[in-house]
Amino acid sequence: MSTNGLLRVMVVDDEHLIRQGIKHYFNWEEKGFTIAGEASNGQEALNMIEDIDPHIIVTDIVMPIMDGEELTKRVKRDYPAIQMIVLSSYGEFDYVRATFQLGVVDYILKPKLEPKTLLDVLTVAAERVQPSVMDEGQTHAARTQALLEKILLGFATDADFESGLFQEAFPYEAFLLMRESRKEQSTTSPMDQLVNGLDTSRTIHMSLQLKDGDTLHLLQANDREALQRSVVAELPTRTVVCSRVMTNPMELAQAASQLEACMKQVHFYFPQKRVVVAGELDLTQGHEEFDVDAYMLKLREQRYQEAAEGLITHVQAMMQTPQLGPNEFRTFLTHMIFTTAIILHAQPAAGETIEKEKYTYMTAINEAETAERATEALTVFLQKVTPGVRTKDTHDTNMKLLQDYIAEHYMEPLSLKELASHFHFHPSYLSSYFSAHNKEGFSEYLTSIRIEESKKLLKHSGMPIAEISHEVGYSDHSYYCKVFKKDTGVSPSQYRRDYLLKGQEK
The missing domain is CATH 3.40.50.2300 (Response regulator)
Structure with missing residues (x-):
């Protein structure tokens, strides 16, 4: 051990x-x-x-x-x-x-x-x-690794920095620290390509595997500008947060702590970003505090559209200039759901579904991996519990992504849980989301896609009906026939015969 x-x-x-x-x-x-x-x-x-x-x-x-x-x-x-x-x-x-x-x-x-x-x-x-x-644990390599861990985690003492082992392991004057996301590490990591391409006569690479699965990489060199420039150029497809170049090794622990916070922000607010250099994201630019009292007044006066749009606009501004950590952001959204539910509970026309819905959406927000997903859950909640609200969002695009995925996988044993997992939704939330933005719920929509595809095969192929049922995602031939008849009014075999007779009449 x-x-x-x-x-x-x-x-x-x-x-x-x-x-x-x-x-x-x-x-x-x-x-x-x-x-x-x-x-x-x-x-x-x-x-x-x-x-x-x-x-x-x-x-x-x-x-x-x-x-x-x-x-x-x-x-x-x-x-x-x-x-x-x-x-x-x-x-x-x-x-x-x-x-x-x-x-x-x-x-x-x-x-x-x-x-x-x-x-x-x-x-x-x-x-x-x-x-x-x-x-x-006390071979030279292990002692060097132990020293690196103490330095990066903040346990190193003055004696450690003055030791002969430190002088040997850290001979260069410039240091650059990077944190690589565990979510994207693989055997073909671009980080490996970068490290393998380093001039080892001028650069030293050391790494530390962290408990959460991320990896800290420390590069040492004497050419400060070339060190950071090469890293950013070589890592276009990896989520990596980089420190500024440092010359004081005692700053490494603080830099490691800052990279941890920055990585959480990047994953939650900017999941599409790949290389982020410390200072590139302006996390200090503020936005006005949300006026909760004014929002509550609008709800009481049944100015639902105005209240919802104001809240969503504020949340979107919070996403662009994030000052809250992911948990604090989720807490704000769940608090607004709770506040909305309290106000609307006294308005039967608006709030009759609130008690049933609010916990589903609060759970969806708390389990959201990104700010965008959390905001979508808040938006759908507002649409479901307040009459006539139509907020400005990206639901059309999201629904198309869901429908495209179903179109590509309908022939498989596709379930709501699998779809939710693929798109990082909570299953209950996805069910409500799908129903709110589509004429049919998930199950009905999947069934309609499968039946339509089976009709094409019945009309234009000579495949046995049992084979067709498997081809469109039904493992039980009898169940397929039952669903087909419920949808069309006739059995699959009758549907095929009717189609063939019409062709002969022509």
């Missing part, structure tokens, strides 16, 4: 609060350790050792099922390289003496357990970890 050079520590104590307290005593990674696991008794700890492979175990003495003394015996017998630290109370001296005979590093009295005391004992234990155990 690799932890980039950090020593893995397991905490064993039957008191949950003690375990939680130890975990939050200090920044473990900054001190060179990581909490790899925790257990509530000795037996549970033994069961976890193979998977966690700890370097150090911090254990209580008195625990149910298996106590700390027995755990220490088993560990020292089966895993002699693991270092043991014992926690005890004043009245447990005999137990403590027995564990010392087994070779524990030290013991700490629980009433005196403090961060500095624990860290001092951990440091002693770290010095005893055998080199053979350390080799896994």
Whole structure:
């Protein structure tokens, strides 16, 4: 189990609060350790050792099922390289003496357990970890990777920046940091092409895989302008956010944090953008705060069209100059749905479907992956619950995309859920959206497409009817015949005979 050079520590104590307290005593990674696991008794700890492979175990003495003394015996017998630290109370001296005979590093009295005391004992234990155990995470490459992680995640100390390892790993004076989206990484990533094309005698590339799947890439060189110019030119098909070129490596952690926020903004507000350089998006340009009171007054006065258009216009402005994070944007939209529902609830003509609809659209907004999808959900909600509202939007284009997809896939076992997944809609929202912007709902529309296509095959091919039913997306021949007759008034075979007779009469 690799932890980039950090020593893995397991905490064993039957008191949950003690375990939680130890975990939050200090920044473990900054001190060179990581909490790899925790257990509530000795037996549970033994069961976890193979998977966690700890370097150090911090254990209580008195625990149910298996106590700390027995755990220490088993560990020292089966895993002699693991270092043991014992926690005890004043009245447990005999137990403590027995564990010392087994070779524990030290013991700490629980009433005196403090961060500095624990860290001092951990440091002693770290010095005893055998080199053979350390080799896994402490090779030169692993130590360099661990240093990179500390720098980019903000854990590096002055000592790290002054170390010989830093001087060796970061020899150039210009740094450029990029964050590559996990959503588009592949074996043929343009980032790979860029890295493979670098002049390694003048440029160094390092990368760090993040927990969310994104990748941070760090490029070093001496030519500042050429460094950024080449990156932007080489990455036209990848969602990558780039920092400005830096000369102070201590700025890298802040730049990494800014790129994380920028990537979220780009995915949500500008999903079509590919390369974004820090500062290119003006996220500070403000827009007027929405006048909720004026909006509510218009609803009360039944000026629905004016109220809806004003709200959608404001939301579209928010999308173009985003100042809110994705979650804050979604929260604003769901708040406006809730506000609208409260006002219209007292107006039966307008609000009779509100209670049924509002949670569907609030859910759709909260699950929307882009601002455009969230705004569409708000727009459809307003159209459904307020009489006569016709907001200005892109529904015609969106409906055409949906209809084109159905036309290409009607012969497959297509479902509303599959269609929703493909276009990143919530299924309930898509069902309402489809009905609101098409003469037929999804199921009726899919059926009409399949029946029309089957009519063409009945008239212009000699295919058996059972084969035709499969050709247009029906796995059950009998069900196809039933649906066909319901739609046309005759069976498929009768429809074909009628068509042939008409041709002979001509």
